[in-house]
Amino acid sequence: MGDVLATILWGLLAGIIIGPLARLVLPGKQNISLGMTILIGAAGAIVGGFIADAIGVGETSGIDWIKIAIQVGVAAVVVLIYGSMAGRTTGGGAAT
DSSP states (O other): OHHHHHHHHHHHHHHHHHHHHHHHHSSSOOOOOHHHHHHHHHHHHHHHHHHHHHTTOSSOSSOOHHHHHHHHHHHHHHHHHHHHHHOOOOOOOOOO
16 A cells, blocks of 8 residues: 555656646647646656556666656647647637
8 A cells, every 4th residue: 555655646746747848848838727737747657657667668777768758758648638638729819
């Protein structure tokens, strides 16, 4: 039980960084709240970490740049999916 709690807490902490990075790498504006950005970042961090471990790049000496890139990539995909489900607005004015 302690490992699960630690994973969730680590995921939320990582989500504070990974979520905004995921939104930063995507073009355009995403209408997603800060809380949802953190949750999406946490999901990306956890799932991306599992993927990195599965392909053998999860634990390296020094900073795990490949793992971080995978985590940001997964979070970016989730941002795209969430944005399309939530209905993005494209701005603009009234039609004349």
